[in-house]
Amino acid sequence: xxxxxxxxxxxxxxxxxxxxxxxxxxxxxxxxxxxxxxxxxxxxxxxxxxxxxxxx
Ligand SMILES: Cc1cc2nc3c(=O)[nH]c(=O)nc-3n(C[C@H](O)[C@H](O)[C@H](O)COP(=O)(O)OP(=O)(O)OC[C@H]3O[C@@H](n4cnc5c(N)ncnc54)[C@H](O)[C@@H]3O)c2cc1C
Numbered sequence: 369x370x371x372x373x374x375x376x377x378x379x380x381x382x383x384x385x386x387x388x389x390x391x392x393x394x395x396x397x398x399x400x401x402x403x404x405x406x407x408x409x410x411x412x413x414x415x416x417x418x419x420x421x422x423x424x
Contacts, residue, residue, distance in 0.1 A: 386422040387414055 389410035
């Protein structure tokens with residue numbers, strides 16, 4: 369219960385320091401496919417920060 373709201377809060381907090389990401393079974397599904405998808409999306413966002421040269 370309350371997972372979606374908790375997840376939204378975590379995403380908001382994690383978005384503040386540039387380059388910080390979370391992924392894996394605790395967030396958007398425990399299946400391997402969901403874990404890989406959140407991992408790839410997190411890696412993409414980290415790379416975007418790297419490419420933009422934002423100090424983290
Ligand atoms: C027995 C079992 C069978 C499963 N079968 C299936 C299945 O058939 N199909 C399916 O889709 N899903 C299955 N799952 C679920 C799926 O495997 C997991 O939900 C998924 O692997 C979790 O991925 P994750 O990256 O979040 O965590 P993990 O795969 O647990 O990865 C976390 C990693 O972080 C490391 N780590 C932890 N703490 C630290 C630390 N302090 N410092 C450094 N490293 C750390 C760990 O060693 C680990 O390598 C199964 C799970 C289990 C337990």
